[in-house]
Amino acid sequence: MKHRYLLLGILAGSVILMSAEALASSTAGTGATSAPVIAVELGREDFRQYCAACHGVSGRGDGTIAEFMTIAAADLTKLTKLNSGIFPRERVVHVIDGRIDVKVHGGRDMPVWGDWFDAEAVSPDTDVAARETIVSERINALVSYIETLQEK
DSSP states (O other): OHHHHHHHHHHHHHHHHHHHHHHHHHHTTTTOOOOOHHHHHHHHHHHHHHTHHHHOTTSSSOOTTGGGOSSOOOOGGGHHHHTTTSOOHHHHHHHHHTSSOOGGGOOSSSOHHHHHHHHHHOOTTOOHHHHHHHHHHHHHHHHHHHHHTOOO
């Protein structure tokens, strides 16, 4: 039984490594800065779980609870357009991790998603530095997904 799990682990690791290498070679020399497909997919899952109720599955601010909100949820598909054609990645990261106040997200004494993701990362074998890395990577994946929603 242990051999089966070891084999599955090696196989999964090989697939991930080959996917990463293929992605790197397909963007080499093109100046592309797109996030790895796996990170975008993880961001999509977090978006659906944590953001879609307000911002909508498409990110247009038309989530299932949007009509009950006193402050309209932002249309996340227009961030690039509203920022002179440049996706405001750093600002989006800061909004998500709580460094920039957004009235609809509540007060910033405790950053909403940064603290939430940190709480989810707590485990007996995860130290503070590892948790910070996990939170940072989840936020970056989420922002990479939001970048894919931008109107062209």
